[in-house]
Amino acid sequence: MIKVLFFGPIAAATGAREVSVAHVPGLTLGSLKEILAAQYPEAMHLATMMAVNGEHVRDMSLALADNSEVAFMAKFSGG
């Protein structure tokens, strides 16, 4: 399973802070985003930043290992 985390405006748009998505061979960050966009189109539209296992990732072709923790994040507004 992939653990998907939502925070701030994206958590508000999805109504959830965490969901699980089944891992399949060849699953990439981009294909995971497409799966989630079908369920949460508004939230995924806000998702301009991604992190895998707590590290920033920009490459949507990145293959995801099973049990990864993935965050789809809106632009940050801290400070």
Next chain:
Amino acid sequence: MKEAVRIQQEDFSQDEEIRALQASSKRMGGIATFLGCARDFSEGREVSEISFDAYGSMALSELKRLRSDAIEKYALLDARIVHRVGTVKGGENIVFIAAGAEHRVAALEACRWMIDELKQRVPIWKKEFTPQGESWVTPHP
């Protein structure tokens, strides 16, 4: 002594942070600080309070990396960063950054660089509460 990089709900003391920074080296000739506060007015609306959400583990590791990068980039003697999460009322403290160097220029430039980088790198989100309702903040350039 408190950790040099922290994310916490409670307020912080600038004096304590500066004392801790100063205690790290007697070679320090300049300390620059940035204090970010909650405004009670934003985009033409009164703001009663702000709430912060964070990807806690990643935000802390990014802040620690930011401090290390600043120390290396500007040859700082030490640096400290404290960011609050949870609810902050208008006029209260949000974030404190302090940079200590042998000379003022490095300290001032590093402090500016750290707050600018924090806004780009650190997964924290701000929601404003106004009489018209609550809304997540769209970052300024």
